[in-house]
Amino acid sequence: MYYFRADGSAVTGAGHLMRCLxxxxxxxxxxxHPEELCFLCAEQASAELLQSWNMPVKILGTDPADLEGELSALEGLIRGSGHVFLVDSYAVTDAYLQALHRFGRVYLLDDMQQHAFPVDGxxxxxxxxxxxKYRELYGSSTAQYLGAAYVPVRQQFxxxxxxxxxxDDVTDILITTGGGDKDNIAGEILRELCEHSLAGKNIRYHLVVGRFxxxxxxxxxYASxxxxxxxxxxxxxxxxxxxxCQLAVTAGGTTIYELSVLGVPFVCFSYAENQEGLTEWLGKQEIAGYAGKWHYTPEETRKAIGSWCRNVCENRELRQRTYEAERTLIDGQGAARIAEILQTAGIEE
Incomplete structure (x- = not known):
């Protein structure tokens, strides 16, 4: 069996679930045998999102913040050994991952690069x-799959x-802040653009409202x-x-890579520590607009988003440069490469 362990919520958003999906x-x-694949989720809400995509899932009925607390449930659920796990959670611990090793090979999606976890890859x-950094953390004992070649972008992109x-003209702007957005950042951005930075312009705003x-x-x-x-x-x-859409405003995460595959010019920002690295990197490389860290300076970041959108709406040449820079970032085959890693691990087991 191939098991995917991930959750989503208003706090963590849907990113972990969607990239695993x-x-x-x-x-x-x-x-x-495609039926030999299953998601493991702590709660019903995560399971419902996966089921909407016709993905098999088992609900553990546990606390998503306490992965070690679900080990007894896994003992009763998973039979035998030789399985392959892909784990995507910031709640992982060494003890949890070591326990999974009793059932088979374990792979971890990680974007913090701060700790060497006991995993096969x-x-x-x-x-x-x-x-x-990863060589320093893991040495040669753990397989390391790093960089843009492994970005899991859906084939539709x-x-x-x-x-x-x-x-030539900007008529539609996309706003997306992830599956959770408990602080209503999307609403704040929408007001900034509609009532201040782009007030009076003939622009339609498309706001993505996540499940959580x-x-x-x-x-x-507000939309009404x-x-x-x-x-x-x-x-x-x-x-x-x-x-x-001709422009997009997005929080850090996989959405940035999806926009980049298409070449849609965007301005990005972070609202959690794990999003800082990517958004700042894009800004320094001048590949996209970078507005700042919402979780530290929300008002400043909101105004920077408005300023960038106003500027790029009036500057087609800037949008052209952004479009060309984005399209060079990834080839869109990352999900297939990760799937091959897991498939090979299953065959070897």
């Missing part, structure tokens, strides 16, 4: 992932990339008072939505 869909295409697909054409967003009613109320705001909930064709 992307890899799982690729793996299903490769293995002889570690995967950090971020552009800023440091090979030197690769297919849509050929269709995306940079337009607790501010949905508040956003629906405007004639140029469209809410998009439980989006399946994200590539189609992105290609309909």
């Amino acid at each position: 992307t890899v799982a869909q690729e793996l299903q295409k490769r293995i002889e 570690v995967i950090n697909y971020n552009l800023f992932a440091s090979r030197e 690769c297919e849509a990339a050929a269709q995306y054409i940079l337009q 967003n607790p501010n949905r009613e508040k956003l629906e109320q 008072e405007q004639n140029n705001v469209v809410l998009h909930c439980d989006v399946k064709d994200m590539a189609g939505l992105m290609t309909a």
Whole structure:
């Protein structure tokens, strides 16, 4: 069996689930018996998102912040050995991962590069992932899969990339802040653009509302008072939505890579420590706009988002440079490469 261990919530968002889902869909295409693949989730909410994508899942009924507390549940669920696990959680501990080793091989999605975990392989697909740092942490005892070659982007984005054409004018702007957004950052950005930075311009705003967003009613109320705001909930064709826009505002995460495959110019920001590395790197490389750290300076970051959007709306040449720079970042085959790693591990077991 191939097991994917991930959760999502209003606090952590849906990123862990979605990137694992992307890899799982690729793996299903490769293995002889697709039914030998299953997600493990602590709670019902995470399971419902996966089930909406027709993905098999077992609910552990445990605390997603206490992975060691679920080990007894796993003992009763997982039979035998020779299994392969892909774990994607900031709640992992050495003891938890060592316990999983009793059942088979363990691989970890990691983007913090701060600790050497007891796993068979570690995967950090971020552009800023440091090979030197991982060699220092793990030595040669653990397989290391690092860098843009492993970004797990869904196939829909690769297919849509050929269709995306940079337009002369900006008529549609996408705003996406992840699956949770408990602080209603999306709403704050929307107000900044609609009422201040881009007030009076003929622009339609597309706001992605994630499954775990607790501010949905508040956003629906605001959208009902405007004639140029469209809410998009439980989006399946994200590539189609992105290609309909000429600009995007996004928090750090996999969405940045999805926009980059297409070439949609965007401004990004972080609202958690684990997002700082990627967003800052993009800003320093002048590949995209960088607005700052919302979790430290929200007002300053909000205004920087507005300023960048106003500037780039009036500067097609800047959008052209951004478009060209983004399209060179990744090839879109990362999910297939991770799926191959897992498949090979399963064969060897």
